[in-house]
Amino acid sequence: MIMGFTLFYFLLLSSAASALNLDSFIPKGWQAGNGFRNDPYPYYLRINTGMGANKEIILHYSFVEKGEYLPDKHIISFLSWNGAKYIEKWKKTFNSIENIFFLVNDINKDGKKELIVHGLHSGNGAYGNLWVFQFGKTMAGKIFDKAVQGERYLWNDKKRQAGICPEYFPDLDKDGILEIMAGHRAEDDKVACVDEPWWIDIYKWNGGTYILANNKFPKFYKNELADYRSYVKEKGENESIKKFIKRAEKIING
Ligand SMILES: [Ca+2]
Ligand SMILES: [Ca+2]
Numbered sequence: 001m002i003m004g005f006t007l008f009y010f011l012l013l014s015s016a017a018s019a020l021n022l023d024s025f026i027p028k029g030w031q032a033g034n035g036f037r038n039d040p041y042p043y044y045l046r047i048n049t050g051m052g053a054n055k056e057i058i059l060h061y062s063f064v065e066k067g068e069y070l071p072d073k074h075i076i077s078f079l080s081w082n083g084a085k086y087i088e089k090w091k092k093t094f095n096s097i098e099n100i101f102f103l104v105n106d107i108n109k110d111g112k113k114e115l116i117v118h119g120l121h122s123g124n125g126a127y128g129n130l131w132v133f134q135f136g137k138t139m140a141g142k143i144f145d146k147a148v149q150g151e152r153y154l155w156n157d158k159k160r161q162a163g164i165c166p167e168y169f170p171d172l173d174k175d176g177i178l179e180i181m182a183g184h185r186a187e188d189d190k191v192a193c194v195d196e197p198w199w200i201d202i203y204k205w206n207g208g209t210y211i212l213a214n215n216k217f218p219k220f221y222k223n224e225l226a227d228y229r230s231y232v233k234e235k236g237e238n239e240s241i242k243k244f245i246k247r248a249e250k251i252i253n254g
Helices: 002-020 218-235 239-253
Strands: 044-047 056-063 073-081 086-095 099-105 114-120 127-134 142-149 180-185 198-205 210-212
Touching: 044 099, 056 099, 073 099, 073 114, 127 180, 198 218, 218 239
Parallel strands: 142 180
Antiparallel strands: 044 056, 056 073, 073 086, 099 114, 114 127, 127 142, 180 198, 198 210
């Protein structure tokens, strides 16, 4: 069933891509997307930024620079229709990262679209980086750029498709604007890595950029603190969890 779906998706994408002639934008030796053509994550998206031309495309291609198998250099390119053909308006290079996932979405609800890029290294640690760019004639407007840990930020597991993962982009204070969560897992030799505790930072839109705003969400950290305490009860204490408890208490007590 999954195989069939993947094959269907692949055929759908490849025929659409050749109709759009996107391969002509991918330099020789480079590969579409992350280089795994059967990955259901799309390597291009048709978008409409509202900046003029209504036919626009975001295209992702990658290159194996060091090592042998995994790409480590990526380009995200913005193509715009000039009336006769697509032309490349700008592109952005991402170095030293194995996988790139991207989406276009209005997460700060200002009516303008953002380009969200998640770079993710393979492996259990799920180390990566999240970038959010304000869409414009260039890609200068960076409104978020942080190291993050966690599986694909840009994959909706419930829908089984590319989409922002609601766990990482919740609207905690219900003002209609999405927050961004960036966390890290504390290593604990006594437990399996999937059971290790996490610290989560919350970034909130301030009208110009996303800023660290943990202090604005004491309710969230109250829940986290309860989890940390039951963790200690079950698995014992360690330096990281002690630090997490202290930090959470400080936020809750103001
Ligand atoms: Ca926006
Ligand atoms: Ca919010």
